[in-house]
Amino acid sequence: MAETTLHSHSRAGGNPESSPVAEKLITDYIDIWTTAIEQKSSAGRGSSNKFSLYGIKKLRELILELAVRGKLVPQDTNDEPVSVLLERIAAEKAQLVKEGKLKKQKPLPEISEDEKPFELPQGWEWCPSISLFTLTKGKKPKVLSESNIGFPYLDIEALDRNNVLRYTNDEMCPKSSSDDIIVVCDGSRSGLVLDGKDGVLGSTLAIINTPPYIQAFIKLFFQQAFLRLNASMKGAAIPHLDTKALRESFIAFPPIEEQHRIVAKVDELMSLCDALEAQTEASIAAHQTLVETLLNALLLPQATANTASQSDISLEPSFTNSFDKDWQRVAEHFDTLFTTAASIDTLKQTILQLAVMGKLVPWGEGLRTGELKEYLSFGPRNGFSPKETSSATDVSVLKLGATTYGYLDLNQTKYVDIKVEDSSHLWLRDGDILIQRGNSANYVGCNCLIKMDVTGVIYPDLMMKLRTVKDLNPEFLSIWLSSPKSRQFMWDRMTGTSGTMPKISKKIVESIPVIIPSITVQTLIVAKVEELMALCEQLKACLADVQTTQLHLADAIVEQAV
Structure with a gap:
């Protein structure tokens, strides 16, 4: 269905209009994008299970994939032919060669039919990567200092987290500016694209040299290729970006006007993803807060159920007149409360606390x-x-x-x-x-x-x-x-x-x-806790199955859409 929808909105002429394809993918599958959540194992203090919004992550990948395939915005026959743009780029490079600012390149290869990964939209052309950009690798200076003297040393920490830790006076090292785009070439984040800053470029980074008027689209190309580039990294212990393969690759290249439309549409849709992500995270946090509030009510002592908090361990069993009422409230909404790994973990912690408060099995005499x-x-x-x-x-x-x-x-x-x-x-x-x-x-x-x-x-x-x-x-x-x-x-x-x-x-x-309590009561408490913990693990297993299905659905939608 998604494939038919995509092609039904593709058109080859007339004035450009906003394509509803990506918006439709967002709205039609909103439940999948927001509920496809990947849990990460966690243990220890508290119940703050880590998770990633896998569905929204896949949606971002889909947007970029549609962008570089020409399926994000419609084509317009009034656009200047891409061949004119390529001639301009070639002329500028020839002038740089003539001025001695660029080495003369070998004849550029042509793409074979077998190398074409998909059919191009009307008005696009396959171009060798090397005709559109080159890479300038960074270098680690001989002397680095934590004193704020000289040029900032730009590594991933400085670029990604805006945290400059070292400086250098080395004039010979390659320098970056705020107008550059940078790609990580070494390490676990190889292929990651970052915005440049003024300073000396670190040894694990490279500047992507490309004409400024196509820079935004080239950045999209690198962002979309991030996962693919990671898959082709070299090196076992420390992966490296295969820059040779990158230079020998080809890019599906659109007319300049369409590039502008694509970049604008990506920015718009990524903002929607940001909002969707924030809303989903807020919803998950609110859900967990509700779970904790309702379960904590079961643990509060008599007469202080609404205000007290026990910072220490009481040496007497504590009960509240509202315990049955509080538990009934949890039981009535059990199916909607315990729908995440974090909420089930909180339930398990509550069971343990109820067990040692005498609320799962009565204490009896002889405490x-x-x-x-x-x-x-x-x-x-x-x-x-x-x-x-x-x-x-x-x-x-x-x-x-x-x-x-x-x-x-x-x-x-x-x-x-x-x-x-x-x-x-x-x-x-x-x-x-x-x-x-x-x-x-x-x-x-x-x-x-x-x-x-x-x-x-x-x-x-x-x-x-x-x-x-x-x-x-x-x-x-x-x-x-x-x-x-x-x-x-x-x-x-x-x-x-x-x-x-x-x-x-x-x-x-x-x-x-x-x-x-008595040894008999101890045995009963142990049996009850084991019974309830087993039910919690069954609930977690069912939840894991559902989440796996949701992850697969998100993958299937993306695969079908492209």
């Missing part, structure tokens, strides 16, 4: 309160991180990522060449709880319950291990330590600054307040 240290048979005790060895040994040590997501990943270990006594506390056994005591602030305080005896594996220095007394179910304690209030208790007492590694001490873990 005991105190600090953790009162209910431990071992630890907390730090691990050991000996030097890694490349050859296989009888002992390996866990990497920090082995417990990040709450389960033990035995694929994340490294061999160490040491002897460990059979009686050492470093060995892992069923019922041990590992707590990450250092590294990223997001992961400090994460815990993992070991549910099997592990042979030949010890735990590292940035983890601590503990074991519970007989009448404290280790699964219940793991849930307690994972609850938001316990995590917050540890974060509030964490040491370290932005320049040093955040850590928690054994004393902090020992002092976490706990409420211990």
